[in-house]
Amino acid sequence: xxxxxxxxxxxxxxxxxxRFWKIxxxxxxxxxSQPKPEGVPPDAFADYDHIETIDALRAALETDGHKTVFIHxxxxxxxxxxxxxxxxxxxxxxGLGGDAREAxxxxxxxxxxxPYTGSRVLANGISLDKTLTKRIWRDRRxxxxxxxxxxxxxxxxxxxxxxxxxxxxxREGTGMGVDMKAIVNNERELRERTQYIINTYQQPAxxxxxxxxxxxxxxxxxxxxxxxxSRHPEWYEKDGFHRFPxxxxxxxxxxxxxxYTNEAKSKEVGANGVPGFFCPAEIEPDLEKKLKYLALRAxxxxxxxxxxxxxxxxxxxxxxxxxxxxxxxxxTPDYSDLCLQAAAEGIRxxxxxxxxxxxxxxxxxxxxPREITPxxxxxK
Numbered sequence: 116x117x118x119x120x121x122x123x124x125x126x127x128x129x130x131x132x133x134r135f136w137k138i139x140x141x142x143x144x145x146x147x148s149q150p151k152p153e154g155v156p157p158d159a160f161a162d163y164d165h166i167e168t169i170d171a172l173r174a175a176l177e178t179d180g181h182k183t184v185f186i187h188x189x190x191x192x193x194x195x196x197x198x199x200x201x202x203x204x205x206x207x208x209x210g211l212g213g214d215a216r217e218a219x220x221x222x223x224x225x226x227x228x229x230p231y232t233g234s235r236v237l238a239n240g241i242s243l244d245k246t247l248t249k250r251i252w253r254d255r256r257x258x259x260x261x262x263x264x265x266x267x268x269x270x271x272x273x274x275x276x277x278x279x280x281x282x283x284x285x286r287e288g289t290g291m292g293v294d295m296k297a298i299v300n301n302e303r304e305l306r307e308r309t310q311y312i313i314n315t316y317q318q319p320a321x322x323x324x325x326x327x328x329x330x331x332x333x334x335x336x337x338x339x340x341x342x343x344x345s346r347h348p349e350w351y352e353k354d355g356f357h358r359f360p361x362x363x364x365x366x367x368x369x370x371x372x373x374x375y376t377n378e379a380k381s382k383e384v385g386a387n388g389v390p391g392f393f394c395p396a397e398i399e400p401d402l403e404k405k406l407k408y409l410a411l412r413a414x415x416x417x418x419x420x421x422x423x424x425x426x427x428x429x430x431x432x433x434x435x436x437x438x439x440x441x442x443x444x445x446x447t448p449d450y451s452d453l454c455l456q457a458a459a460e461g462i463r464x465x466x467x468x469x470x471x472x473x474x475x476x477x478x479x480x481x482x483x484p485r486e487i488t489p490x491x492x493x494x495k
Contacts, residue, residue: 128179129346129473131482135180138472139201140172141188141208141220141231156315162209162289168447172205175468188220196227203476204231205468207443214286214318215240217443232475234420234442241417242442245321246285248417252437255416257409260436262323268310272302276324282308285321288441292316298325326436328429330366331396333410334359334444334453335423336470343484344477345470350462358407359456363396392452394459406435413440421474424453 127135143163173183186195188208196204204224210216218240224231234242241247246264253259261275264285279300284292292312299305305322312320339355342348350357396403410425417440424444427435445451448464457467476482 129482130485131344131473131477133483135182136202136476136481137200138176138181138183139196139199139204140169140176140183140185141192141204141206142169142185143188143209143211144169156291158291161291162287164207164445165447168207168445171448171464172207172446172468175465176205176472178465179469192220193223193227196224196229201229203472203479203481204229205472205475206231206233207446209288209443215243217243217288230476230479230481232471233422234418238417238419239442242419242440243288244286245283245439246319248440249323249437251416252413255412257412257416258434258436260324260326260430262321265309265313265320265322268306268313268320272305272322276322278305279325280305280322281325282312282320282322284312284316285319287316287318288439324430326428326430326438328431328433330364330426330428330438331398331406331435332362332364332424332426332452332456333406334362334456335410335414335419335425336421337474338421340477340484341474344473344482346473347466347470348485350470356411358411359453360395360459361398361403361406362392362394362452362456362459363398365391365393392455394455402435409435409437413437417442420478422453422471 127133143160145160145163145165169185173185176183184199184201186192186199186204189211204220206220206224208217208220210219213219218236221231221234221236221239225236233239241251246262249259249262261273263270263273263276279298282297282299282305292315296304296308296311299308309320309322312318336357336359337345337351337355341351341355341357345351352358398406406427409427410423413425414423419440419442422444423440423442425440426438428438430436444453446454446468448454449458454464454467457464473482477484
């Protein structure tokens, strides 16, 4: 990492800061050189990050003069935190297992009273549970496809669910458990697939009506008081939120047409067989407005904080349906969806990362709010 200025002596770059910070980047790292343990799914640890992403994050944070350290989010994390004593943690940790693993690190940090970025415990716990998320959205009148959770595999299929259906693990991310067999066309295929998901992933299977339309993802940044703490208050609308340009994923030409599999997600953007990524998406203004509205409401209803990315797909009649929300969106430069959306409107990777940092820090009293100049009285 680049040499950082003194944490105490030089003038910090943010007007609300009193000094530079020591930032711990917390993540789970892929180790593809080691074989997977017995009994785990074939795509286990797919949502872990590469060390190159950690290096990019640290370099971005250090451009503002901060000092960084990387800490593995493993079972030794509590001891490493006490040793390093960071001022704040930049959290992208996926957790070590269980039905709310993405909430593990935020819960630990809150117990230790250490500030951190991104959503808090409950939002991270709920968002990984796709069934619970859909129930909440549905009850708040947001559009989702008809769905049903299978805990045993032999439950009667609800009458509103019509073939073809889509089957995936209820509590995973990054396309885990999604391959060409995820679409089922009859009762036999449904029972085989749900049983496979339940046995392989040791969790319920989520079954929902297959959505044959175009697929989009929309990033959200900020909150009501963003302008008070942001280095770029001009990014935000009056409600305090920034809607990134809509990104379309064209899976029609991929190795898995109409299915965004884990295999496709693991390849480089532009590689052979990878879906096309178009940002800003070529869509009608009314659809763009609707997609951004739904992404923001999905974010707000789950009490997500500062940053998220929501996936939306059109049904056979062209109506948008919410698929899932990512409260820990990927931050690999020139690869992750949120980074592609930021780049499409000219936001540098470094500025995106620092914005997430300062939004998080402001929630913990680490930044003084900027002074808002009142509007000049209008002349009569």
